[in-house]
Amino acid sequence: MTPDPLLRVDRLTTVFDTARGALPAVDAVSFEIRAGETLGLVGESGSGKSVTALSIMRLVQPPGRIATGRVIFKGRDLLTLGEREMQRVRGAEISLIFQEPMTALNPVFRIGDQIAETLVVHGRATKRDARAKAIDLLRSVRIPHPESRVADYPHQLSGGMRQRVMIAIALSCQPSLVIADEPTTALDVTIQAEILDLLREMKSALGLSLLLITHDFGVVAETADRVAVMYAGRIVETGPVRAIFRSPAHPYTRGLLASMPGGRPGERLRAIEGSVPLIGELPPGCAFTPRCPNRFEPCPTAPPPDYPAGIGHEAKCYLHDPHMTALQSAAHPQSAVRSPQSPDAAR
Amino acid sequence: MTPTIRTAMGVGAVYAIVLGAALLSPYDPATQHRDRPLAPPTRVHVVDRDGRVHLRPFVYADDESGPTYPVRFFAHEVDEDGSIGSRRLLAVDPPAHIFLAGTDELGRDQFSRLLYGGRISLGAGVLAGALALTIGLLLGCVAGFFGGWIDAAVMAASDLFMALPWLYLLLAIRAALPLDVSPGRALASVVIVIGIAGWARPARLIRSVVLSARTRDYVTAAAASGASRARLMLAHVLPEAFSVALTQASILVPQYTLAEITLSFFGLGVGEPTPSWGTMINAMLRQELSAAHWWLAAPAAALVVVSLLYHAAADALHQRSQVLPAGAWR
Numbered sequence: 088m089t090p091d092p093l094l095r096v097d098r099l100t101t102v103f104d105t106a107r108g109a110l111p112a113v114d115a116v117s118f119e120i121r122a123g124e125t126l127g128l129v130g131e132s133g134s135g136k137s138v139t140a141l142s143i144m145r146l147v148q149p150p151g152r153i154a155t156g157r158v159i160f161k162g163r164d165l166l167t168l169g170e171r172e173m174q175r176v177r178g179a180e181i182s183l184i185f186q187e188p189m190t191a192l193n194p195v196f197r198i199g200d201q202i203a204e205t206l207v208v209h210g211r212a213t214k215r216d217a218r219a220k221a222i223d224l225l226r227s228v229r230i231p232h233p234e235s236r237v238a239d240y241p242h243q244l245s246g247g248m249r250q251r252v253m254i255a256i257a258l259s260c261q262p263s264l265v266i267a268d269e270p271t272t273a274l275d276v277t278i279q280a281e282i283l284d285l286l287r288e289m290k291s292a293l294g295l296s297l298l299l300i301t302h303d304f305g306v307v308a309e310t311a312d313r314v315a316v317m318y319a320g321r322i323v324e325t326g327p328v329r330a331i332f333r334s335p336a337h338p339y340t341r342g343l344l345a346s347m348p349g350g351r352p353g354e355r356l357r358a359i360e361g362s363v364p365l366i367g368e369l370p371p372g373c374a375f376t377p378r379c380p381n382r383f384e385p386c387p388t389a390p391p392p393d394y395p396a397g398i399g400h401e402a403k404c405y406l407h408d409p410h411m412t413a414l415q416s417a418a419h420p421q422s423a424v425r426s427p428q429s430p431d432a433a434r
Numbered sequence: 435m436t437p438t439i440r441t442a443m444g445v446g447a448v449y450a451i452v453l454g455a456a457l458l459s460p461y462d463p464a465t466q467h468r469d470r471p472l473a474p475p476t477r478v479h480v481v482d483r484d485g486r487v488h489l490r491p492f493v494y495a496d497d498e499s500g501p502t503y504p505v506r507f508f509a510h511e512v513d514e515d516g517s518i519g520s521r522r523l524l525a526v527d528p529p530a531h532i533f534l535a536g537t538d539e540l541g542r543d544q545f546s547r548l549l550y551g552g553r554i555s556l557g558a559g560v561l562a563g564a565l566a567l568t569i570g571l572l573l574g575c576v577a578g579f580f581g582g583w584i585d586a587a588v589m590a591a592s593d594l595f596m597a598l599p600w601l602y603l604l605l606a607i608r609a610a611l612p613l614d615v616s617p618g619r620a621l622a623s624v625v626i627v628i629g630i631a632g633w634a635r636p637a638r639l640i641r642s643v644v645l646s647a648r649t650r651d652y653v654t655a656a657a658a659s660g661a662s663r664a665r666l667m668l669a670h671v672l673p674e675a676f677s678v679a680l681t682q683a684s685i686l687v688p689q690y691t692l693a694e695i696t697l698s699f700f701g702l703g704v705g706e707p708t709p710s711w712g713t714m715i716n717a718m719l720r721q722e723l724s725a726a727h728w729w730l731a732a733p734a735a736a737l738v739v740v741s742l743l744y745h746a747a748a749d750a751l752h753q754r755s756q757v758l759p760a761g762a763w764r
Contacts, residue, residue: 176660177659178660185651185654185655190651191651191654204659204661208660208665209660256655257659
């Protein structure tokens, strides 16, 4: 029996109320993060990754709202907490790192004050010693000359330094979970690597868990222990990072991996046909059906449940239903579970 | 010197002048020089009729044939009966007078009344503007920040207040209040009536600023690090609304000054003998007075100058708010 996970998201559904009704941006999403683990949440733009992050923090703004589900953090359901209790969780126990460090820092406050704000709000420092602690934090995220940088405004820092400041703020109260929403997307490739190194290092130094949201499988491969792949508001596959890369179980994951550079030079990248359906115009069954090269009879009828695809590896795909496999191989003899699109075959 | 500072100094100078009325005015605003009704502005000379240049400016008492009376600076005012009054910036000995802007039909010094009346009229504008902006800032922030039914209720109320013909409303409300009240209470009631009638416009403007400010990443980021709603509003949203509020203030204060003048003009503001620019301008209604005595238009001219100063200040503030918060307007 494994110990209780640090965070267990259970059938979380976040909807946006529109004129056409409540549209689910996050649709019955479930996953777990254990202490000290990094979960990579991967998906295209608009797949619901960021809304998932905001839902865990209970920061979804109207017209969005959390409809159903549970977010069990350290044994408590965050969705049942009062606003004041939730404020004590935010920043102190779970903190959030944003994609765009320029807009996530208030342009009119000095960075030292913005670090101090979190410390003071959570009673981790008095106004008097907050400055010294802010300098320590800046030093720990390896900002040069922290004593003078502490008085800088965000516009005086480079993109990478701003993201370091964001990380310093996120780690200031030593949270047990950090949610990093595309932390490197807005940065240069060399800076990306530095920031990822820093995140990994801080993670092991502080023993925290990381929910890393990204659209970049390269980042996931370097950083994550486990991966959850999101498509149109649903998690379609979860598994250990090795298993996902070695033997992706969902045709969408296979398609994503096949569309990444990494094969032989000169080889064409295979893009996934079609485009992501709009929320509210999802097909009735598996949302990937219209683009799926392996679709067969049951796919458009009902959304598939999770099927085991290995140790700790699950996929929402009828290809992995033992009862369906016979039917499927009869219909498409060439494309069995181990499809030729698997990047393993290409490597 | 930036335009903001320059215009702020201009506006500040006007307030400094009216606040210094006790020293700067040569006479008590209520003193009636019964022998000098509707006297034109006193000429201040430096060269006498013999062509001699005086170091100290002087005036003549009645006509330019009589003796000269030097203008004494920071001296005590002396009455016709020889009694010594308070210290004034400008004073001349009786029987001469120094009426810089002439006198009204009761022989009261227009210049002194202009300064004291400015206290009432400009002060009412500032107080009413502060009241309307405070209400507007509060309701606008609450509506924009909390949204939902609170927003709907505040905006419905502001629709109602904006649809009301506020000038007639002011007249009606002020007319319904008792007329024979002390100047202080009359001023307070004018300020409250104007402030309550005027909150809707700033409230709507500030709401729209708050609506866009609260969706900024840094507000979400502050929320994500555990800041309370009050803190989000005060530390991260309000500063952005504040520059708009300041620009609004420079537009609303002259408007409300005008509102006080309008009420006083109709006799619904602060009553005589306390001067207000409105009651002073009222004298011009009587054509037999205004046609021949141009100096009675002094308060109107002062109003134009103050309005222009405020307009320039509003313009400078607006320009400034367009460039100031780098990155915040992306």
